Amino acid sequence: MSQVGLPAERPRQGTALALVILALVLSVGTYTLVGLGKKGHVPVNIALYGSIFVAGYLVAHILMRRVAPAANPALFPTAGVLTGIGFAVIFRLSGGLAAEQATWTVVGLLVFGGTLLLVRDHRQLDAYTYTIGLVGLGLLLLPIVPGIGRTINGARLWVKIGPIGFQPSELGKVFIVVFLASYLNAKRELLSVATWRLGPLRLPQPKHLGPLLLAWGVSLAVLFLEKDLGASLLYFAIFVLMIWVGTGRAAYPVIGLLLFAAGAWVGYLLLPHVQLRVDIWLHALDPSKVFGQGYGQVAQAQFGMASGGLVGAGLGRGAPYLIPSAETDFIFAAIGEELGLLGTVAVLLLYVVLVGKGLATAIRCSDGFGKLLATGLSAAIALQTFVIVGGVTRAIPLTGVTLPFVSYGGSSLFANFVILALLVRVSSGPAPRRKRVA
Amino acid sequence: MDRQIRRLGAALLVLLLVLLAQINYVQVFAASGLADNPANARRQQIAEYGVDRGSILADDGSTVLAVSRKSAGVLRYQRRYPNGPLYADATGYYSPVYGRSELEQAYNTFLTGDAPELLPQSLADLILGRPKQGASIITAIDPNVQRAAEQALGGLPGAVVAIEPSTGNVLALYANPTYNPNQLSAQDEEVVRAAWQSLNADPSKPLVSRANDELFPPGSTFKLVTASAALQNGYGPDSLWPNPHVLDLPNTTHALQNFGGEHCLGGVSRITLADALRVSCNVVFGEVGLALGADRLAAQARAFGFAPNASSGNVPFDIPFQTGVFPDPSYFQQRLPAVALSAIGQDNVTANPMQMALVAAAIANGGVEMRPRLVTEIRGPNGQIVKSYEPQPYSRPLTPENAALLTQMMVGVVRSGTGTAAQIPGVSVAGKTGTAQHGEGLPPHAWFVSFAPAEAPQVAVAVIVLDGGSLGSEATGGRVAAPIAKAVMEAALGR
Numbered sequence: 047m048s049q050v051g052l053p054a055e056r057p058r059q060g061t062a063l064a065l066v067i068l069a070l071v072l073s074v075g076t077y078t079l080v081g082l083g084k085k086g087h088v089p090v091n092i093a094l095y096g097s098i099f100v101a102g103y104l105v106a107h108i109l110m111r112r113v114a115p116a117a118n119p120a121l122f123p124t125a126g127v128l129t130g131i132g133f134a135v136i137f138r139l140s141g142g143l144a145a146e147q148a149t150w151t152v153v154g155l156l157v158f159g160g161t162l163l164l165v166r167d168h169r170q171l172d173a174y175t176y177t178i179g180l181v182g183l184g185l186l187l188l189p190i191v192p193g194i195g196r197t198i199n200g201a202r203l204w205v206k207i208g209p210i211g212f213q214p215s216e217l218g219k220v221f222i223v224v225f226l227a228s229y230l231n232a233k234r235e236l237l238s239v240a241t242w243r244l245g246p247l248r249l250p251q252p253k254h255l256g257p258l259l260l261a262w263g264v265s266l267a268v269l270f271l272e273k274d275l276g277a278s279l280l281y282f283a284i285f286v287l288m289i290w291v292g293t294g295r296a297a298y299p300v301i302g303l304l305l306f307a308a309g310a311w312v313g314y315l316l317l318p319h320v321q322l323r324v325d326i327w328l329h330a331l332d333p334s335k336v337f338g339q340g341y342g343q344v345a346q347a348q349f350g351m352a353s354g355g356l357v358g359a360g361l362g363r364g365a366p367y368l369i370p371s372a373e374t375d376f377i378f379a380a381i382g383e384e385l386g387l388l389g390t391v392a393v394l395l396l397y398v399v400l401v402g403k404g405l406a407t408a409i410r411c412s413d414g415f416g417k418l419l420a421t422g423l424s425a426a427i428a429l430q431t432f433v434i435v436g437g438v439t440r441a442i443p444l445t446g447v448t449l450p451f452v453s454y455g456g457s458s459l460f461a462n463f464v465i466l467a468l469l470v471r472v473s474s475g476p477a478p479r480r481k482r483v484a
Numbered sequence: 485m486d487r488q489i490r491r492l493g494a495a496l497l498v499l500l501l502v503l504l505a506q507i508n509y510v511q512v513f514a515a516s517g518l519a520d521n522p523a524n525a526r527r528q529q530i531a532e533y534g535v536d537r538g539s540i541l542a543d544d545g546s547t548v549l550a551v552s553r554k555s556a557g558v559l560r561y562q563r564r565y566p567n568g569p570l571y572a573d574a575t576g577y578y579s580p581v582y583g584r585s586e587l588e589q590a591y592n593t594f595l596t597g598d599a600p601e602l603l604p605q606s607l608a609d610l611i612l613g614r615p616k617q618g619a620s621i622i623t624a625i626d627p628n629v630q631r632a633a634e635q636a637l638g639g640l641p642g643a644v645v646a647i648e649p650s651t652g653n654v655l656a657l658y659a660n661p662t663y664n665p666n667q668l669s670a671q672d673e674e675v676v677r678a679a680w681q682s683l684n685a686d687p688s689k690p691l692v693s694r695a696n697d698e699l700f701p702p703g704s705t706f707k708l709v710t711a712s713a714a715l716q717n718g719y720g721p722d723s724l725w726p727n728p729h730v731l732d733l734p735n736t737t738h739a740l741q742n743f744g745g746e747h748c749l750g751g752v753s754r755i756t757l758a759d760a761l762r763v764s765c766n767v768v769f770g771e772v773g774l775a776l777g778a779d780r781l782a783a784q785a786r787a788f789g790f791a792p793n794a795s796s797g798n799v800p801f802d803i804p805f806q807t808g809v810f811p812d813p814s815y816f817q818q819r820l821p822a823v824a825l826s827a828i829g830q831d832n833v834t835a836n837p838m839q840m841a842l843v844a845a846a847i848a849n850g851g852v853e854m855r856p857r858l859v860t861e862i863r864g865p866n867g868q869i870v871k872s873y874e875p876q877p878y879s880r881p882l883t884p885e886n887a888a889l890l891t892q893m894m895v896g897v898v899r900s901g902t903g904t905a906a907q908i909p910g911v912s913v914a915g916k917t918g919t920a921q922h923g924e925g926l927p928p929h930a931w932f933v934s935f936a937p938a939e940a941p942q943v944a945v946a947v948i949v950l951d952g953g954s955l956g957s958e959a960t961g962g963r964v965a966a967p968i969a970k971a972v973m974e975a976a977l978g979r
Binding site for chain 2: 287290291292294331333336337342345346348349350351352353354355356363365368382386387390391394398401402405408409414417418421425428432435436439440441
C-alpha cells in the first residue's frame with residue numbers, strides 16, 4: 047500500500063517544473079520587453095509583478111505536486127504562458143488595467159488551488175448532476191433578473207450586486223459543462239439507442255430529443271433576452287458536441303446544425319443587432335462604412351494586425367491602443383500588431399497544446415463522466431478561442447467573448463482557472479490521501 | 485467515445501486552419517492595402533511621427549529652421565521651429581492634423597528618410613536595429629539677410645525676396661503677415677485646430693506667402709521688362725522718345741498719365757530711354773510698349789518667367805511658386821490701349837517679389853536668369869552629403885551687352901532718379917521703383933527692385949509693401965520700399 051507508483055511520476059514532475067519555469071521566463075520576459083519597448087527601461091513594478099507571477103506559479107506547481115501529482119505537466123504551464131502574455135499586453139495598453147489584471151491573476155490562481163483542493167476526485171461532481179445544472183442555468187440567466195442585471199455594450203451580461211460586478215455566464219458555462227457531462231454520461235445509453243430512421247440518419251426516440259430542444263431553447267433565450275450572440279452560440283455548440291461524443295450518433299450534430307441554422311436565421315430576421323454584426327463582418331472596410339462606429343472597431347483591428355505584418359512592430363512599439371476594446375475582445379489584434387504573424391500563430395499553437403492535452407486527458411480518463419467533462423471543457427476553450435479570434439480577424443461575424451486566459455477581466459480569468467483546475471484534476475486522477483497508514 | 489473525441493480534435497484542427505489562413509491573409513497578403521486605408525490615417529501618422537525627422541538648416545549648416553524633438557506624447561517626435569514665424573514662408577508647417585506645406589512637403593521623403601537616395605542608410609539602420617532617421621536639408625537662406633528683411637519690413641504688410649544672382653540662391657524669403665508654425669505642429673489637436681481656424685479666418689491669409697504665392701500688379705518695376713524688350717529689339721538707352729504731357733491711347737478716349745499728372749523732366753520735348761527709366765516716365769514707356777507691340781513684350785516677359793495665365797507658370801522652384809503673369813498677345817488684339825498699360829505694369833500684368841527678384845537677378849547676372857533654389861544640399865544623419873543641387877540657368881532674357889546697359893540705366897535710377905533712398909555709401913546700387921495702383925481710391929502698393937554692387941552683383945532684392953504701408957496714399961516705391969531693400973542689400977553685403 048505504500049508504493050503508489052511514485053518512482054514513475056518523478057520524471058514527469060521534473061518536466062512540470064521545467065515547463066513552469068519556462069512559462070515564468072516567457073511571462074515575465076514579455077512583460078519586461080513591453081516596458082523596454084514602451085518607455086525604454088525595465089518596468090518600475092517588475093519586482094512586484096514579477097514576484098506575483100513567480101510565487102503564484104511556483105505555489106500552484108507545488109500544490110499540484112501534492113494534490114494532483116500525476117497531472118499532465120503541460121496543462122498549467124500552457125495556460126500560465128497565455129495568462130502572462132495577456133498580462134503583458136494589457137500592461138502595454140494600460141498600467142492601471144494591468145494592476146487589476148494582476149489582482150485577477152492572483153484570484154484566479156487561488157481559485158485554481160481551491161478547486162483542486164475542493165474537488166479531490168472529479169467523480170465527486172457526478173453526484174450533484176441537477177444541482178450543478180440548476181446553478182449553471184441560474185448563473186446563465188441571472189443578468190435577466192431586473193434590478194441586478196446590467197446592459198453593457200448592448201448585451202445584458204453583467205450582474206451588479208452591491209459594489210461587485212461580474213459576468214455570471216463565464217462561470218455558468220463551467221457549471222453547464224459539468225452538468226452536461228454528468229447528465230449525458232447517465233443517459234448515454236438511452237440517447238444512443240436508434241429507433242427510427244430519417245434518410246441516412248438513425249434517430250433516437252423523439253422524446254429523447256428533449257434535452258437537445260431544451261438546450262436550443264436556453265441558447266435562444268440567451269440570444270433574445272441577453273442579446274449575447276457569442277455565448278448563445280457557444281453553449282449550443284458545446285452541448286451538441288458533447289452529446290455527439292457521448293452517444294456517437296451523427297444525427298445529433300446534424301439536427302443541431304439545422305436547429306442552429308434555424309435559430310440563427312430567426313435571430314437574424316428579428317434582431318437588429320445580429321443584422322448589424324453580419325453587416326459589419328461583410329462591410330467593415332467599405333469606404334462608406336469604415337468610419338462608422340462598429341465597423342471602425344473591426345477595421346481598426348485589421349489595421350493593427352496588418353501593421354504588425356510578419357514580425358510585428360515590437361512590444362511597446364505599435365499603436366494597439368487605437369483598437370477599441372483592445373484589452374478585452376480585441377486583444378488578439380493587439381498581439382498581432384506588436385508580435386506580428388509569428389506572435390499570433392504562437393498564441394494559437396498554445397491553444398492547440400492546451401486543447402490537445404485536454405482531449406488527450408479525456409481519452410486517457412477511464413470513466414465516462416471524466417471523458418465527457420474533459421472533452422466539454424476543452425471544446426469550450428477551443429470554441430471560444432475560435433469565435434473571438436475568427437471575429438477579430440473577420441473570418442466570421444464578431445461576437446463578443448473573451449480570449450481565454452489572455453483577455454482582461456476577472457470573471458473570465460476566474461472561470462478559466464476553474465476549467466484549468468478541472469482539467470488538471472481529470473488528468474491527474476484522485477488526489478492522494480494525505481496521511482496513509484502503512 | 486474515444487473515436488468521437490479524436491474526430492472532435494480533427495474538427496477543431498480544421499477550425500485552426502481557418503484561423504491560420506485568415507491571419508495570414510490579414511497580416512501578410514492584405515497588409516499593404518489595409519495600411520493605405522483612409523480610415524487608418526492615425527496609425528499612419530503615428531508611424532510617421534515615430535521617425536526622427538531631419539532638420540531644415542540655414543546656409544551656414546548650423547542655424548536651425550526646423551527640427552524634431554523627442555516628445556512625451558503619443559507621437560514620439562514633435563516638430564519645432566526655434567525661430568517661430570521668421571522662416572515660416574520657406575519651411576512651411578508640419579502638422580499632425582493638417583499635413584505639410586512648403587519645404588516640409590517638398591522634401592518630405594528626404595526628411596522622413598524614405599527617399600531612394602537614402603536607401604543604403606535605411607538598410608544599415610534596419611540591419612543594425614537603429615531607429616530610422618531622416619536626412620537634413622541645407623537651404624540657401626542666410627539668417628542675417630532673412631532677419632534684416634523681417635526687421636526692415638517691420639509690421640508692414642508685404643514681402644521681401646533676396647537672391648544671389650550668380651546661383652539663384654534664395655538668401656531671404658519673408659512675408660508679412662506670417663504665422664508661427666509651432667502652433668500648427670503642436671501635439672494637442674485642440675491647439676492646432678484653434679490656430680488653423682484663426683489663421684484661415686484672417687483676411688490677410690497669413691498661410692499664403694506674399695513673397696511667392698500671391699500676385700500683385702508690379703507697377704513701374706515692370707518697366708525693367710519693357711526696357712529689356714526695347715534693348716533686345718534695337719532701341720538703345722539713348723534712343724529718343726517724344727515726351728507729351730499725356731499719351732493719347734489708340735481706339736479710345738482715355739489717355740495715359742504720368743505719376744501725379746506730372747510732365748516728365750519738366751516737359752522737354754524728347755527724352756531718352758535711360759532717362760525715362762530713371763524718372764519712371766509712364767508716357768514714354770507707354771510709347772515704347774506700343775512701338776514694340778504685344779508680341780515682343782510678351783516674348784520678353786516669358787523669357788523672364790512670366791506666364792500667360794496664373795496656372796501655366798513653369799519656373800521650377802522648391803516650393804509652390806506663382807510666377808508673374810503677362811497675358812497672351814491675343815488678349816491685346818481687341819484691346820490695343822492695354823499694350824501701353826501693360827508696358828508700365830498695370831492692366832492684367834501681375835507679379836510678386838520672387839518674380840521681380842528673378843528679373844533683377846537676371847539683369848545682374850549678365851542676362852542669364854538662374855533657377856531660384858532654396859535647397860542646396862541634403863545631408864544624411866551622419867552629416868554625409870546625400871545629394872547636392874547645382875545652380876542651373878533658367879533662361880537668357882538679355883544679351884550680356886544689353887544686361888550691362890540696363891544695369892547702368894538702373895544705377896541712374898538710384899543715383900539721381902526715383903530710387904535715391906536705396907543708396908549705400910561706397911556701393912553702386914542698381915534699382916527700380918514701382919508704385920502700383922490696384923483699385924480706385926485704394927493706396928498703391930510700393931515696390932522696389934534692385935541689386936548691388938552693380939559692377940559685381942552679389943544680391944538682388946525685390947520688396948513689396950502693400951497698400952502704401954505707413955504712408956498710405958502718399959506712398960511711392962521710392963519712399964516706402966527702397967529703404968527696406970537697402971537694409972536687406974546691406975545685410976547681404978555684410979555691412
